[in-house]
Amino acid sequence: xxxxxxxxxxxxxxxxxxxxxxxxxxxxxxxxxxxxxxxxxxxxxxxxxxxxxxxxxxxxxxxxxxxxxxxxxxxxxxxxxxxxxxxxxxxxxxxxxxxxxxxxxxxxxxxxxxxxxxxxxxxxxxxxxxxxxxxxxxxxxxxxxxxxxxxxxxxxxxxxxxxxxxxxxxxxxxxxxxxxxxxxxxxxxxxxxxxxxxxxxxxxxxxxxxxxxxxxxxxxxxxxxxxxxxxxxxxxxxxxxxxxxxxxxxxx
Ligand code: 13P
Numbered sequence: 001x002x003x004x005x006x007x008x009x010x011x012x013x014x015x016x017x018x019x020x021x022x023x024x025x026x027x028x029x030x031x032x033x034x035x036x037x038x039x040x041x042x043x044x045x046x047x048x049x050x051x052x053x054x055x056x057x058x059x060x061x062x063x064x065x066x067x068x069x070x071x072x073x074x075x076x077x078x079x080x081x082x083x084x085x086x087x088x089x090x091x092x093x094x095x096x097x098x099x100x101x102x103x104x105x106x107x108x109x110x111x112x113x114x115x116x117x118x119x120x121x122x123x124x125x126x127x128x129x130x131x132x133x134x135x136x137x138x139x140x141x142x143x144x145x146x147x148x149x150x151x152x153x154x155x156x157x158x159x160x161x162x163x164x165x166x167x168x169x170x171x172x173x174x175x176x177x178x179x180x181x182x183x184x185x186x187x188x189x190x191x192x193x194x195x196x197x198x199x200x201x202x203x204x205x206x207x208x209x210x211x212x213x214x215x216x217x218x219x220x221x222x223x224x225x226x227x228x229x230x231x232x233x234x235x236x237x238x239x240x241x242x243x244x245x246x247x248x249x250x251x252x
Contacts, residue, residue, distance in 0.1 A: 004224065004251045005164060005208050005231035007040040007063060007125065008238025009093060019047040023054035025241025029248075034059045036252045038231070040091050041238065045079055052088035063091030066099060067122065069112035081120025092117040093233075094124045095151055097170045101131070107150030114151060118159050125164045125210070125233065126151050128191070132171035140169075141190055148194055157199050165191055165209045166233040172213025174235060181222050181229070184211045188228035217246035224251045 014022060023041060030039055042063040043051045052062045068078035084092060094117060095110035110126070117124040128147040130140045144167070152160070167187050172179050179187075188209045195204035211223050212233030223229050232251060237243040 002206065002208050002230045003038055004036075005038040005040075005210060006234065006244075006248045006251050007042060007091065007093075007166075007210065007231070008234050008244050009065060009096070009212075010041065010043045010238060011065065011098070011235060012044060013239055014043060014047060016047065016050065019043050019051050020054045022239065022241055023051045023060075026244055027055060027058040027060055029241055029245030030058075030060060033249055033252050037248055039248055042091070042093055048084070048087045048089065055088075061090040062088050063093060063125070064089050064122075065093050065096065067092040067094065067113050067117050067120075067124075069109070069116040071116070071120070081116050081122050085121050090123055091164075092122040092124050093166075094126050095147070096127045097129055097168055097173055100127075101170065107147060110147075110151050111153050114163070115154065115159075118155075118162050123162050123164065125166050127166045127168050127212070127233070129168040129170050129173075129213070135169065135171065140187060144187060144191065145194060148191065149198070152198065157203055160195075160199055160203055161206065163207060164231075165195075165207060166212050167191060167209060168212035168233060170213075174214070176214050178214040178216070178219050178223075179211065181226050184223055184229055185226035188226065192228050215247060217243050217250065220247040220250035 040061040040063040064084045094113045099105045114124045128144050130143040134143045208230040210231040210233045215232040215234045
């Protein structure tokens with residue numbers, strides 16, 4: 001039985017004060033579901049430490065929105081897995097669609113980040129998902145398969161157990177256009193079948209696959225009803241503690 005996993009990706013939002021307030025709101029709102037669902041928040045790098053302090057002695061985990069693949073050195077502006085571990089991160093998002101399509105990250109770079117995250121003791125959340133043109137051209141399976149195979153290249157079965165997959169159709173991100181539960185389930189089932197081919201059925205059955213893309217309190221429950229939807233990666237709605245907490249509660 002896979003435990004639900006809900007993560008909030010705050011993206012480039014909040015400030016010193018509001019990041020702490022938001023974290024405190026999540027901690028207090030999630031008190032009665034402790035242990036029933038895994039929860040993480042991923043603030044901007046600069047607020048990781050103070051958000052981590054606000055999460056102290058709660059069951060809410062800290063995650064980063066990205067990680068660089070080198071451990072240290074002359075990589076101006078980058079952040080290593082060792083640094084993220086040092087400030088208390090448990091998770092690292094890798095290959096978010098905004099990093100793929102706005103910043104220009106490739107599958108090869110993302111694969112290095114997934115490896116570096118695991119090597120540094122972090123749990124990567126590998127994001128995959130198709131553009132609207134790709135969906136319209138019936139290329140969803142092809143695109144997601146490529147992103148999965150390249151993103152996970154070289155990962156042993158043992159390392160694979162550290163990974164969460166997030167299916168985030170790009171057309172649903174920040175648009176208010178959520179995938180229907182059936183659309184999400186179709187791709188999630190495809191991803192799980194692919195994992196069984198790449199690894200085995202046991203591993204495929206254990207890996208959690210989150211859905212992301214305009215997840216909200218009023219659609220979280222129906223998305224989570226689907227057999228292969230094991231959690232949610234929440235953007236906009238994770239910036240309001242009440243909404244995020246409602247999503248977490250709908251995911252138990
Ligand atoms: P929205 O929930 O704002 O659509 O963002 C989803 C997302 O990109 C989470 O990583």
